[in-house]
Amino acid sequence: MDWDIKPSGVQGVVNKTITAAEGFQKAGASLETALPAAQKNAGTVTEGGFRGGEGGGMGPIAGALGELMTFHQNRLARISARTEASLNGAVNATMAYLQGNIEQAENAQREALKEPQIDLPGAGKGKA
Known part of the structure; x- marks a missing residue:
């Protein structure tokens, strides 16, 4: 099997992948900020009408937002781990x-x- 790996090409792909992965990190940071804030302000439905989330219990929207956050945190963590393993594998294989x-x-x-080994025909023959 012939191999022709160009380290500069691998480095270019690794750099582009790192740049793309930064988008996932930003998305994760946004989720960690935005969803809990939305969850806090989602409020709950109580007897007599709507009540904000500050003093009330957790309503169905806040609960769903919490589940959404858990789901996406797990997905982003898996994507991050797989990306890191792939990048490390590419770098290690290239090295x-x-x-x-x-x-x-x-x-x-x-x-x-x-030192070259020279074997001349007849050299050393006839010596006892």
């Missing part, structure tokens, strides 16, 4: 590839610098 190339080059150079 191993480069290290392998360096080892091959070192081996080739070492072999080229060895």
Whole structure:
């Protein structure tokens, strides 16, 4: 199998992926701020009408927002973990590839610098 990995290409993809992943981090931060605020202000339905969430219990909208927050936190955490593992894998594989190339080059150079073994026909024959 032939491999031709271009480290600069891998670095470019890794950088673009990091930039895209920052969007998920921003989305997660927004959810952590916006949903609890919305949950707090969703209020509840009580006897006699609507009452704000400040002093009342949690109503169905606030409960649903809490479940939404939990669902998206888990999804974003999984996306983040998978992205990080993928990026680390790409970087580690590229480094191993480069290290392998360096080892091959070192081996080739070492072999080229060895004292040549010359085996001339008839050399050493007839000596006892």
